[in-house]
Amino acid sequence: MAPTVQGRRVAVEPRTRPVMRDAFVEAVRAGGGELAEPETAEALVWADPANVDAFPAVIARAPGVRWIQLPYAGIEPFVDHLDHEHVWTCGKGVYAAPVAEHVVALSLAGLRDLHRYARERTWSAQTGRNLLGARVTVIGAGGITSELVRLLEPWQVTVTVVRRLDVPFPGVDRVVTTDRLHEAVAGADVVVVACALTPETTGIIDRGVLEAMADHAWLVNVGRGAHVVTADLVAALDEGLIGGAALDVTDPEPLPDDSPLWGHPRCLITPHVGNTPEMGLPLIARRVRENVERFVAGEPLLGLVDVDAGY
C-alpha cells in the first residue's frame, strides 16, 4: 500500500539555485500549496540537485515535514539521507519524454542525412529516407521505450521491442527476447539502444549485431556508451556495414578528441543531451505541481521511493 500524507505548507529549499527554486515555488502555488519556511512546513521540495550537503541543516529546522520531494530521476545522491520517518518521492519517469524525443531527432537526422548536410558547404546530392513507415527495433522496455512508442504513434512505424523476458509491450508489433537479438535487428531501418547497463547488456552491440543489421540501418544509442563495443562500431562504419550511428552516449565519455567517430561521414555524436538541465526543469516542475495537488488532496504521490530497495 502506498502511504498517503496530507498537508498544505511546503518549504522549497535550499536557495542556492534560484532558477530552480523559483520554478518550484511557482509549482507549489500552482498546485494549491502554501509556501512556508522549514520551521512550519509540512513538506519539503529539494531545489538544488548539486547541493546535497545542505540537507542535514535544512531538515533539522523542519520537524513538521512529512513528505520530501527530490529533483532527480533516481535517488542515488540522497541515499545516505533516506529514512523511514518521511515519505520520499523523486522524479522517476519524468525525464523519459525528452530522451525519447532525442531518439526521434537522432533517427530523423541519421535517416535523412542531416549530419552530412550540416557539414556541407555546397548544394549536394539529394539523399535520405523516411522514418514514416520505417521498421524500428528498440532494445529495452522501460520508460524511454514507452514514450518513444507514444511519440511515434502517428508515424506508422513497425516497432520491435527487445527485452529480457517474453512479456508483451503495449503498442508495439513484436517483442523479441534478448537471446534472439540478431533476428530482432535484421531488416530494421533504425536500431535504438535504450536499456539499462547491466553485465548482460554491456557490449550488447558487437560485430555480430552490426553484421546482422541492414546496410542502410542507423544505430541510435541513448542508453550507456558501454552498450556498444566501440572498436567494432568504428570498423563497421569504416566498412559501410551499416548506414550510420547517432550516439548520445559514448565509451569512454566524454569521447576523446582523437576518436575517429568525430566528423565520421557515418556518425553523429551528441554530448549526452537527451535530457539537458534546461529541458528537465519544466518537467520536474510539473511533477512538483502534480504532487503538491495530490498532497493537498491527500492522494497517493507520484514517484514514490522505496527506501528499503533504494530506488
Place this chain on the structure above:
Amino acid sequence: MAPTVQGRRVAVEPRTRPVMRDAFVEAVRAGGGELAEPETAEALVWADPANVDAFPAVIARAPGVRWIQLPYAGIEPFVDHLDHEHVWTCGKGVYAAPVAEHVVALSLAGLRDLHRYARERTWSAQTGRNLLGARVTVIGAGGITSELVRLLEPWQVTVTVVRRLDVPFPGVDRVVTTDRLHEAVAGADVVVVACALTPETTGIIDRGVLEAMADHAWLVNVGRGAHVVTADLVAALDEGLIGGAALDVTDPEPLPDDSPLWGHPRCLITPHVGNTPEMGLPLIARRVRENVERFVAGEPLLGLVDVDAGY
C-alpha cells in the same frame, strides 16, 4: 460531380525509368488491374516524370484509354497534353507526409542544436530545447500543415496556423490571418513556412517578422526560397535576432557556394530533400494501387485534375 471510369487493363509507360515502372507494374497488379500494352489498355499510368516527350507517341497507340494517372504532385509538366477526352489524375496530396516529416526533422535539429553537434570535433557544451510542449506557428494551411499537425499530435505542441482567410483549421489551437503575421510568430519556438508562393507570400519573412520572433526561435522553410528575404535573414542570424534557420529551400536555389549561410553557426541547409525521389516512389506507387482498385471497382479516383483550372 467527379466523373467515374471503370476498367481493368492498365498500361504502364514509358519504359525509360525501370525502377519506377517496375514499382507501378507491381502496384497495378496489387490493385487488381491487369498489365496491358497501350493498344488494348483502358488506362495509362505514366512512369517517367522526366520523359514527357514520349507521351504523344504512347497515347497515339492507346485509343481505348479513358483514365491517365500522372506521377507528379501537380500537373505543370503535362499541361500541354491535358484534354477533355481523358480523365486525368495526379499525385496530389501524396507527397505532403515526407515534407511534414522533414519539418519535424529540421525543427528538432534546430531546437536541439544537431547542426552544431554535427560540426564539432570535441565534447561540447550541453545545449538544446524540446519540441515537446513547444509553440509552433505554421504559415500555410495546406496538405503539409495537415500532415504536420497529424504527426505532432502526441507531442503536446501548441499550434498556430497562419492563413489568408479566417477559417478554422482542424486540430490546431489558433488560426491567425496573414495580416496579423507579426502577432502569430511572437512567442513561437518554431516558425514554419509551408505555404504556396504567390505575389502576396513572396518575401513574407522579412526583417519585421524576424524581429517579431523570439530570440531563441527557429525558422523552418519548406515552402519556396523566395518566401524569405535572404539578406534580412543573414543579418538576423549574424545579429542573433533569432535562434536559427533550417532551410530546405533557398533563394536562389541551388544556394551558391559563396553564400554566408553555408556553415553559419545558426543555420542548417538541406538541398530540397523534403521529398526525395527515393522517398516519393513508394508513396506514388501506393496511390497508383489505390486508384487501380477504384478503377476496377468503378469508384471515384483520387487526385483528380481539373483540366480547365489546370491543377
